[in-house]
Amino acid sequence: MSMPEQLIASDTVNTTCCYCGVGCGVTATVANQQVVSVSGHQQHPANKGRLCVKGSSLHETQQSPDRLLSPMLHGEPVDWDTALGYGADKFRAIIEEHGPDAVAFYLSGQLLTEDYYVANKLMKGFIGTANIDTNSRLCMASAVVAHKRAFGSDAVPGCYEDLEQTDLLILVGSNMAYAHPVIYQRVAKAKEERPELKVVVLDPRRTATCELADVHLPLRPGTDAFFFNGLLNFLAEQNSLDAAFIRDHCTGFDEALAAARAQVPSLNAAAGHCGLDAQELAQVYHWFAGTDKVVTVFSQGVNQSSSGVDKGNALINCHLATGKIGRPGAAPFSITGQPNAMGGREVGGLANQLAAHMGYDNPDDIARVEAFWQAPNMARKEGLKAVDMFRAIEEGKIKAVWIMATNPAVTLPEAGRVRRALEQCELVIVSDCIGNTDTAKLAHLVLPATTWSEKHGTVTNSERCISVQKGFLSAPGEARHDWQIICEFAGKLGYGEHFTYPHQVDIFREHAALSALDNNGQRGFNIGALAAIDRAEYDNLRPIRWPVTTEAPAGTDRLFTDGRFFTPDGRARFVPIQAKAPGLAPAPDQVVMNTGRIRDQWHTMSRTGTAAKLLGHVDEPYIDVHPADIQRFGLTPGDLAILGNGQARYYGRVKEAASQRQGEVFVPMHWNQKYALASCADDLVNALVDPLSGQPEFKHTPVTVKPFTQAWNGFLLSTGDIAPACEYWAKITLAGGYKFRLADGRLPEDWLAWLKALYPAITDWVRVSDSGGQFFRAAGFIDGVLSVVLSTATDKKSAPEMRWLEDQLNTRIDANARFAILAGTPGAGVEDVGAIICSCFQVGEKTIEKAIADGCGSVETLGERIKCGTNCGSCIPELKGFFK
């Protein structure tokens, strides 16, 4: 197809990582159509040779057992023509009857820019609705609006080097050590070389990132804007403002300062609002005031809030007020979650954007894009943002949705409600590389897409750096590139002539041309200099930071170096901020649930969950709880507890965590119904959103907490993926299959029946049972191969997990070793005696052979030495046989 053939042949390939927004360059070694190893690309500016544990495991997550290989219509494989014909006919019929706003696309920061571009073009220009949104809504939307309000454009001012070159690095709501490990490593190295580089972490939790911090300020959740309003007031009081910069390059300072001062008039007021020690707070304020080069990195702790945009602007206000922007080592820096979150923003693949940094607030933009696309059905108003989009699906206003490369059934707030909405939706199309995500399970039509190492196109990381993610393996089965699927679908809708691209580069060129169209330096995103790129240049594109224009053909490391912004008057705008508390305060019997990433997992685990190695660090959903709350709620570390909000439940193992503030718990966001029965954090998150960005408040959900009263617990090892019939299970990938950790409030009446119901095909079982109910263990074999092990107990110690046992799964087990399987250990200190010869004294063949080898020369001496044959004497003929 469109596979660059010279790449297939080569042994090593430079590409990019498919995980976080750092956007690391990856050098993959390929042999026999397999990625055999990966390493960091030495020359890539994002990582300079480094890789984190997720990136280092890319080759171990290549072979998913759940890989989707064929289009599936109502669960049955069909050919592409049938699949797309079905989808297009339904789309057309719904549009004809209910109008274009009755359909929607929900995209992903995992898509490549070219995929994004054609999806956006099809929806907004041809189908005629802006109901196209993306999981970037859950991640970056607040920063986008904050950037646009302050800079007139969604543009990150600095680049990664600024984090190394600064003298004060403030990390706000960012657990960089886990979420952006390579940048964290770069900062750690810089701090090692220049210990005077100060690092401050603002986070309610004491995260792993705090290891690097000179000061950790454990502020009350959601009070970031109070902190920065207080800082702005402090800077003014301390006379630490850059008056010239404010005067020459900004507007709205007085209003912003007045608002800040009115709300947070003093340092003590700031400390009070934020729940911080006033002295520690003062220290950081003084550092900010007294340091010329400051970078403030902000991430989901700021963005995922019902007032995330304001938080971003409160923070940016402080940088503008001190002129700490547009210079090396000085910038507010939004760090994104996904590999191509920014690429999606560039093409405008969001409901409140149009295309290429153009918006619905400008009729000229609409006309310009309409003409450029030769669009017959131009959408002229914003569409529905993610939460509203799925609400409209629930209400039946949207009747068809196409979800690409993302898993909203897990990731949206009130995820259970989203699942129910999808269940009743008239048409759900999912295109993904994995066929059984929680979302794909709800789809009528599932389309197999290519994935990392197969797909080919560009991505943009957090520092505006465009890189090529390369396709170097052929797609398995029927899988196709997302852009191809979209273009063919467009063809079925009758728009084929506008979606005929021989190669990804043709899409890229069109995208680049649109970015430059009538730009004149007014729109931040401009890669016009790449509009005539040839295919070879594209395939081997050197990582480059936009804007890329005739004036800056090698790209642009930093924006705003000349103090000019993308606003109509060229000035940055201060935004007066009235800081707000989170949307819901906890009731007296509730705690606040915070959500976030763990080190080794990515999003909903559909890729990282398949590598045993990546479940070694944390393998089960958990709840970090402050010791005082453990006492208060009667919890036990290591036991399960249940968080509740309305009907939704999150089951997790209690971890005692002094890193938590009292009254607040933390849970990982990754688990979903593929990896645990009821441990989807977002089921509990309320669908409260920022009114400006539409981004949900994932970081602050009042929940109840109570211990889970279990009747039994245990584990199940299984070569096959199943759904155990019990109240709690969490799945852990092993080399030979899966481990399920289990617990339930009720004991099954018959354990073997419980097991056989899960594995009706297995007939070869061995088990131990206990009428006292303390334990039950069983193992199932298929042709001698260990396929299932169940171990349960009513106490907490009688079903211990054993690494040795896990290694036996999916291996052939000798008949003698079946005891060991149920014991869970190979056994020690007792030799295998062989077949029993002397029944009376239980003397085995091997023991006898050994005694003979040691010098026993007759049946009589054997009897003296090891007693065999000296009781009933029945074995004496057999013993004689040893001497023949």
Add this chain to the structure above:
Amino acid sequence: MVQILKVVVHEHQKVAVVAHTRKRLLIVGNGMAAGRLLDELLKRGCPQLEITVIGDERQGSYNRIMLSPVLAGETRAPDIIGKPSSWYRDRGIRFVSGVQVKAIEREQQCVLTTEGSRLRYDHLVLAVGSRPATIPAENQDLGNLFSFRTLRDVDKLLNLARFHHLHGRQTDTDALVIGGGLLGLEAAYGLALKGLRVTLVHRSGWLLNRQLDDTAGGFLKQVLEQKGIDFVLSDEVARFTGSHQLTGAMFKSGRQLSCKLGVIATGITPNKELGLAAGLAGERAVAVDDTMATSDQHISAIGECVEFNGETFGLVEPIWQQCISLADRLCDNTRTPFVNAPVPTKLKVSGVNLFSAGEHLTKAEHRELIYRDDNAGIYRKLLLKDNRIVGVVLFGDTRDGQDYFAMMTEKQDVSAIAPLLLMGRAFYRAEDSEAA
């Protein structure tokens, strides 16, 4: 205790002084108990004893447990004869074979044989064993209906089995074996190996019902069925059919089966008559004290013909202990009390390993631990009470039987190792050492 010992020593000195000649020890019976007693006596080197053995069988002492391999042809008869005639001769023991003792004349300290001769003794040992138990079926006095007790029984069966193909009469089965205990199973297995179609009849609902529970009994039945044995369980023969020769059986259930031969192997009855007729104390058998002395100080008894504290014996282990106790007294005048300790049943039926000790049927008061591997034919059951093992039933893999038995007799608290107990000592012992 010390007091008694002194008296015994005193008496011994008196005997030694008065009768300066060797003491005549007469052993009646030449089965396994007698054979073992001889071994124990010789081991002690007893020059003061002049030993005579009278046996009604022609051979020297042989291993009765091995009759079934002989029947099956796995072992030859000479191989199970531990003591051929030469053995007695070489050791200066007088061996009177093929002779039965009719009566004991205690006053004269002699025995009367069926041949009419009398043998004097200074000390007499009764080791006359037992005989096959009878069953309450009618018409048992038929040709081709055997017991399974002696080499002679086996000879007859072998002879018949050898010729059964020549008798072309169509029957439901070739051999009908009565009794699903150890003896019956062995007889059935031996005959099956000879190529006969065998049907085993057992009164209980499962085999070896005194040692196994129904599950283990079921496992055993399954294994034996694969070896060509049919079973009629929960039924009994009401009457045998045939006028001179056995032709079949009618069952209490009304079932009828025709056959060519039958074996009754339902158990044993102690041969108590010789002793009790002479006025020795005893009810079910000849009563002995814990040094194997009967109510007559010149007469001792061992083996299946004795009764100790109301118990009779059928397994070799306690009988071996009896031999030790008696040999210590006769040779060394040492008192080694016989203790009727619990004995595990370790059976090797037809190549299938079984082990049973203590209780074998699960009751409400028990905590029951079970290991079960249907494919490998392994079943293990431990019955616990107050965290102590009170019962062991092992089928198919008996390697840890002795260990369980030791824990049972030592009343060891096994609660801490319960989950690993059934997997064997390789696992729960390892746990012990780790914990330590």
